[in-house]
Amino acid sequence: MTDGVDFQVNRSALRESRRVVADTDLADGQVLLRVTKFALTANNVTYAAIGEQFGYWKFFPAEAPWGRVPVWGFADVAESRCPGIDAGERIWGYYPMASHLVVTPARVTTHGFVDGAAHRAGLPPVYNQYERTAADPGYREAEENVLALFRPLFITGFLLDDFIDESGGFGARRIALSSASSKTALSLANLLKSRGTFEVVALTSRANADFVGRTGYYDRVVAYDELDALPTEPSLALIDMAGDAGLIDRLADRLGDSFVYNGMVGGAHWDAPAGAAKGPPRTLFFAPDRIVKRRKDWGPDGFAARYGAAWSRFMGSAAGWLSIVEEQGPEALEARWRMLLDGKARPEEGFILGL
Secondary structure (H helix, E strand, O other): OOEEEEEEEEOOEEEEEEEEEEEOOOOOOOEEEEEEEEEEOHHHHHHHHOHHHHOHHHOOOOOOOEEOOEEEEEEEEEEEOOOOOOOOOEEEEEEEOEOEEEEOEEOOOOOEEEEOOHHHOOOOHHHHEEEEHHHOOOOOHHHHHHHHHHHHHHHHHHHHHHHHHHOHHHHOOEEEEOOOOOHHHHHHHHHHHHHOOOEEEEEEOHHHHHHHHHHOOOOEEEEHHHHHHOOOOOOEEEEEOOOOHHHHHHHHHHHHHHEEEEEEOOOOOOOOOOOOOOOOOEEEOOHHHHHHHHHHHHHHHHHHHHHHHHHHHHHHHHOOOOEEEEOOOHHHHHHHHHHHHOOOOOOOEEEEEOO
16 A cells, blocks of 8 residues: 555635645556646636635545645556556646545546546546546657646637637727736737737736736736726726736726626636626636537647647747746645745746645
8 A cells, every 4th residue: 555645725724734644545447646746836726716616626525624726747657456557657637736646547548538436527527537648749758847837727828819819809909817927827918919919918916017028928017006007998808817806896997998808717816805896797717618619619630730739839939938946745835835825936937846
């Protein structure tokens, strides 16, 4: 038996954490994955902040009031009692912040499998899929850290860009992104800027404004404490990755009828009030639903081709500003988790952790 280690947080007090020894015994048909590295970003804070509302705590259950925050990364098959899956295989997928994960593979193919655990049956399928890196044409061992950091975030930006284009920008001539230094926002801004259809506006903290401007992805950078400098015309649509009701109310006061759309994506400002009283009604964008739609519209190969082309262009650009910090151990994980919660992470840094 191998003892696993889980890093858990209090679901109602995210700064409280604990380490728990987890049993990793296998039943017939199960596989033990040893999680070797995963990315930690503001996206994971969002998973925790809206975990009750959107079911993110359900993927990896823990004893209340504790929760296991989901992350994206890589693991090796440490032990297999499932025919068709061998020890030593490298697997990409959705994991808890833990040293190990027990899965029950179903629908095993040369490309991967689905975790068929009963508690995951009703959850969005995109999170239940695990991919064998040996069969992934886009995988490069030397690029694992970049893949872990951006693959789950860039695809959200890619889907948002497509949705905005299909919707004609919701009738707006400007698209503003809150939490503009976040990696999801940077992904979307890069795609929107490439289109050249809209003015792309960054809403960010004063501390991050210089970095955001240097990326070249935004036409205009406005600090949160300088909203009065934001022109009231032309019309503006907000893609909200901050989840800060006060910010939305202030935008509504500033823009009036020029504020035409309020799209909710994330909650980087996880401890700020979430219920804005002013402005357009909030409209939720849920990436897994959009993936299902576009894979049906374009076919799996068509989706992969469009996404792959956009990904290649973005990564060539991001190489100019991205700095990766790779660390191992629970102390490092706890320190980086608190740094993200407190908004103290440098936007150009990407954290790769492991237990």
